[in-house]
Amino acid sequence: MNKKRIKRGTRMLRKCYIAAACLIACMGGVQAQENTCVIKGRMLKDSLRHTPQRIQKIYLTQMDEYERMINVDSVKPVNGTFTFTRSLKQGEPELLYLLTGFDNGNVQLFVEPGTVEVRIPDAAFPAGGMAKGTPTNDLYNQYKEIRRLCIKEQTDTLNVWQEKHGESFNQWMSRPENQEEWVRVGAAAMVAASAAQLRFLLEHNDSPLVPLMLEKEVYPTLSKAYVQRMLKSLSPKLKKHPYYRSFSNVVRAQELKVGGELPDITLPLVEGGRKTLEDFKGKYVLLDFWASWCGPCRREIPYLIQLYNETQADRDRFVIVSFSLDNKEKDWKNAIRTHQMDKEEWAHASDLLGWGSPAARMLGVTAVPKTILIDPEGRVISFSLRGEEMVSRVKQILAGAPAFGEGDGKEEEKK
Known part of the structure; x- marks a missing residue:
């Protein structure tokens, strides 16, 4: 009798293990599905417009923050159908991608967890395609329907x-x-x-579609004050999303003034990696735009070095960030070494796009050298400090002098 009970108990235990294993596998499948975007496409006509050839390859293309198109995956369509499977990192934001490889446009879609179904009636006119099946793509279709109506x-x-x-x-x-x-x-x-x-x-207002559409379509038609109100109307849940940051930067860039907040530019660092201006909040920042080929910039370097040396005791609350408008990496790095600017906690950054740098355009930099002094809360103290005046003013502020005079932020114009 006891042996039978032991056998029954063993069978029950085995069943429990099997059930548990199945549950874990199912949960793993759900987790995989939650972190995967599957794009299933179908072209009813798969020929190009400007040639009798058929579509040979379709690319999944991402736009980076500099609006450069980067192909991240490709597939060969079979009988007009194609599938992309993209694994997403935990917390990866929903972003707009393009399906390219056509000779007359592209198909827009958001990459996010779930299955996106793409239907392209005619590959010669891919803009007529539609992506649906996930929340942001479905919302985007509703938004576009307003214009179609x-x-x-x-x-x-x-x-x-x-x-x-x-x-x-x-x-x-x-x-x-x-x-x-x-x-x-x-x-x-x-x-x-x-x-x-x-x-x-x-x-x-809690969808990432909203700041994207506000920036790309709406804000150019509205007044500065109205655009600022539109930014404030967005859900706080979006504040860490790249499209919120981008739209916020556009709004800030509309009015650069003393006392105002600067756009949160990206800083690709000389040693690799990147920071943003926001990462330096809590410190006074001297943001210095320069270039290795710029004579006046080279004449300013001794004053920057003097300021660096004379603020050693304030390293925990003051930093120099030099942003180069070079477009040749070798020239930029050589100049840093040659002019002895390669010092600890002196941040050097450049996107190597020269005058095409979005950071320079956004901050109204039309000539170098250009220095912007920023307080720990991210507000502009000055757009125009140079030479001995720069060294003296920064040291005075660090010693406790008021950063802003009466009327600052209201009267000084963008320079």
Whole structure:
């Protein structure tokens, strides 16, 4: 009797182990699914537009923060179908990618956990494709539908007029009063669509789609004050998302002034890796734009070295960040060594894009040298310090002198 009970207990225990193993496997599958984006595409017509050839390869392309297109994966379509599987890191943000390899445009889609279904009616016109099946892609389709309805309203009006006037339509349409009416119809439809899009974005202000659309489509049409209010209307949940940071930078860059916050530029460091200006909050920062080929910049270097040497005791609350507008890495690094700027805790950065640097453009840098003194809260103290005045002013502030004079932040113009 005891042996039977032992056998039954052993069988039950074995079943429990099997059930537990199955549960763990299932949980692993769920975890894998949560961290994977599967893109399943189908082209109903898979020929190119400007050549009779068929599509040979489709690329999954990412836009980096400098708006450069980087192919991250590729597949060969089979009978008009293709699949991408992209593993996502924990907490990886939802970002807009492109399907490329066509000769007349691309397909936009968000890469995020889940299965994205892409349908392309005609590969010769890929912009007519649609991605759906995941939250941000579905939301993007709803947003684009507002614009499509705007176009449809204008087309429907035109069709009604054509049906009404028949063969005399062109003559009727050529009259000034009818031309004015057509312009009015189009303008009214665009205003209504813009209002509907703004309302839609406000209603979904926790989606990464929103700061992206605000930056790319909406903000150029609005006043500075209105754009600032749009930024404040976004959910705090988005604050760490790259699209929030990018839109916030655009808003800050609209008005560079003493007392204002600077855009949070990226700093690709000379030793590798990168930081942002935000990483230096809590310290006074002297942001120095320069270049190895710039004579006036070289004449400023001794003053920077003097300032570095005379603020040794304040290293925990003051830092010099030199951002080079060089586009040749060798010249940049050689200049740092040659001019003895390669000192501990003196940060050197460059994106090696010269005058095409987004950081320089965003901060209104049109000539070098250019120094910007920033307080620990990220507010601009000055845009114009040079030479002995720079050394003296920084030392005075570190010794306790007021960083801002009366009226600072209101009267000084962007320089």
